[in-house]
Amino acid sequence: MANIGIDLGTTNSLVAVVMSGKARCLLDETANPLLPSAVRYEPDGTVVVGRAARDEAAAHPERTFTSVKRFMGRAPAECKADAALFRYTMDESEERFVRFSVPGREPVTPVEVSAEVLKVLRARAIECLFGEPGGAVITVPAYFDDAQRQATKDAARIAGLEVLRLLNEPTAAAIAYGLDKRETGTFAVYDLGGGTFDVSILELNDGIFQVLATAGDTHLGGDDFDRALGEHVLAKAGLDRRGDADHRELLLAVEAAKRQLTDAEQATVSIGGAAVTVTRAEFDALIRPTVERTGAACRQALGDAKLTADKIDAVVLVGGSTRVPLVRTYVGELFGRVPYTDLDPDQVVALGAAMQADILTGSSQLSDDLLLLDVIPLSLGLEVMGGVVEKFIPRCSTIPFSQSQTFTTHVDNQTALDLHIVQGDRELARDNRSLGRFKLSGLPRLPAGIPRIRVEFLVDADGILTVHAKEEHTGIEARTEVKPSYGLSEDEIERMLEDSIDHAETDVDVRLLIEARVEADGILTAVQKALSVDVALLLPGEQAVIDAVASALQTAMTAEDRKRIADLSHKLDEVTAPFAQRRIERDLTLALSGRDAGEVGKQLGLKDRTATGEKA
Amino acid sequence: MICYTCNEAVKGPVCVGCTALQPPPFSLDPFVLLGVPRRYHLAAAQVDEAYRTVARRVHPDKFAARPAVERRMSLQWTAALNEARRVLKDPDRRARMLATGQAEPREKGGPKLDPTFLAEIFEWREQDEETPGALSELAREREAELRVELDTIFVAWEQGTGDLTLVEDRLARLKYVTGLIREPSAPGS
Incomplete structure (x- = not known):
């Protein structure tokens, strides 16, 4: 079973696999590797994913979801602006995770929407690989925090994928480039996608990729270019911000114009009967503030890597938004060299993910000489007295990483301790992202300050944190009850899994139908063969009955009714039973007249063992 | 060590007999x-x-x-x-590990600093009020001196002479003076 690599993107998603030592993206029926990350929920319960959902978004604005990656693992309070931008109606009753209202249907979470995209990619893999993929490496923006990573893993689980590893997107791109070019040295990967921006500094040395630093912004990307251009077009056309459908139409129109401006000096946007011409220079001026925001992250990453721009040997561009000429010029100036663009910026992340997936099989040619060492993007810390953060894992630490801290109690007989874990690099807890509150309960009753509670924080190779605690004097394992601040609970995931199993019934039906057809085909073949050799054994009128049932079965096999196929197969068995009986009797007579019992057994379709038994 | 799956004697992290990964050593030196x-x-x-x-x-x-x-x-x-x-x-963590067996200070804030050292710092602060920037200048000089001192201690130790008793105190002083370098000059100056 081959492992697959998946790039679950804001705008487009891809699946790739290593075949005969080379990574390639799997294509859809129109030979396109890109699956637009767009999902539409129909009133009848069906789900439309991909190009159709994206292109028809303007006709069904209230039931179509795009760019949901922006909402993964976030709290409703954090993404009001994003929801307004995409005109999504958030379910206000939920505080821990985002839920979008869909008319005539239960609200959906971004995790479920992403799972629909992943299901389509999984189906594509099954089709291309002639079977279930072994496991999947799924890429995430390097700057994704713990909750965003967990949400991505949850989506994969709901889609029925076994996640082998979450891989940072720039790192995936570096693998694809490094292995292709057999480079050694220090790379900068500049990854500007539809909704996220990452920059990573990596060192490739003797087959080991060491990520030195990473920085970014999980809310910066091509979507922002579209928005800026859209507002400009509306203002120029003298139009107001209007209804949802028009908004979707506008987004599609400006996105097309943005693409044109990659090669053309000007483009025209037709909207609401007006045609607005935008020049490259105007576009550049509109997006310059967004592009310049990426510079701060680049400088931070260089600083964390303790390097200056002139120490970077090569700069790699990743993500569809790096096709924008201003972005290319800006990155070129920032690092003082012309960036690499040899690999398709849309595909490079998926290709790298497939290579890592192949390495993780343990039997790949690459796995012996290649090793990937990634880092955690943001510091992890605990809230201590006064709301101040005490960092216990600094950002850009190589993962996996573990750190232990010892705590004690403040009052006599205290049996529980609350820990608040935050992620981020700000001094005050409230300025960072709350990851979760961990309640350590079941502590032994001891005077204040005596218990020594050792808490181990472990960040695994996916960049996800787990916590274990133990009281050292008594050896009592304090129970850690993790209350994630944002995201779905285990129960909620279970429920979604069950929902997806309901949908999976269709898959089971398909399998049973195929099995019924195979069985029917076997019976038909056997009957035809018997008739052709032993037509003399038929009674008058018997052939007509058999033929009637056989042809009914053949017709049924071309349809989808599994029960009918099974019933007719059974019927055919029944009507041919006397004929079959006569054949057996005839063969037995032949055997008794001097033939070898083993051969008779074979003719009778008995197993050799039985035949030998008779002989003995 | 004995491999937990095939009971062969193992030396490295991976058992040569059955390729099973062994647990990391109990003492994580x-x-x-x-x-x-x-x-x-x-x-x-x-x-x-x-x-x-x-x-x-x-x-x-x-x-x-x-x-x-x-x-x-x-x-x-x-x-x-x-x-x-x-x-x-990290040279400081490495030094502390050799001297105390732990990478981080044993007590929060490190061992108690010598009163004469603290008195000296007090003097520096007074100088800084007269000549802004004097504090970080003096701290920088002291940092260099402390590094040389640590270096000398370890050269001797690595040759089998001398001991590491002073290391913990010198590291604490080092931490203190590097903090002073980053400190902004006296207010009002």
């Missing part, structure tokens, strides 16, 4: 984990080289297709290895 000499004078490149050698054998990527118990051990191994590298690439 960074020098032992990385297999580098117990020295203060240790080049970063040597630490990196040793790190790469072990990481290639124990990293979770090498065990993704192995049983859960080995995946878990691989995680523990690599986490310990990453911490060991972090300790050994």
